[in-house]
Amino acid sequence: MPETQKSAWGRMRSGGGARKLVVLSLGGGLAAAVGLAAAVAAAGPSERFLATLLVFGFSFWMPFGALLWLLLVDRDTLTGAPKNVEDSVEFRWSERAAAGVFRDLLLALGVGAAVLSILQITTGLALQWPLSLVLAGVLILAMADFGIRFQLAKRAES
């Protein structure tokens, strides 16, 4: 059986080469980003349409491109990607970090909810933050927590 050709960008699951994979990922990512940016821009004031389109389109391009690449790439064709990921030590670090983040989230959200409820009853304090911002904040904190925990596990076990 011929050995699979490997590269830094990998090859497509469907059999395409690295160049086709990169072009499709970036092109598809750009199309999706422009589509979403156009929807956002159309919902806003018309005088800011172009600026909104450019800013949102540029901001979403790389994340969408990366997401598409993840969906299209055959990870067995990536240089240096271990075949048995779950047996690698990095997998254990990531599992441990994820478990730690879950515990932290339960604790922070539970304590936060309890403290805010008590404050609301005793002092009449009623916070009215946009839910989208709160969720984004929680997401960023959880991601940072994961990164820190992963690095700590790596430092302890490498």
Next chain:
Amino acid sequence: MQNSLAERRKARGLSQQALADELGVSRQSIISLEKGRYDPSLPLAFKLAAVFGCAIEELFTPEPE
């Protein structure tokens, strides 16, 4: 867990990367295993024993209590 991985690997003339490729794991996993900082899963321990042609208990010995 203590182990004799490094000695056995060197005796066979294998690099850490070559052993990692044979097992399908990252090179960092081999480094951590050899330092005794990573206890492998049972399937990985069986694969290691198969590579070195010995029993698992010949490769790994528990830390003294």
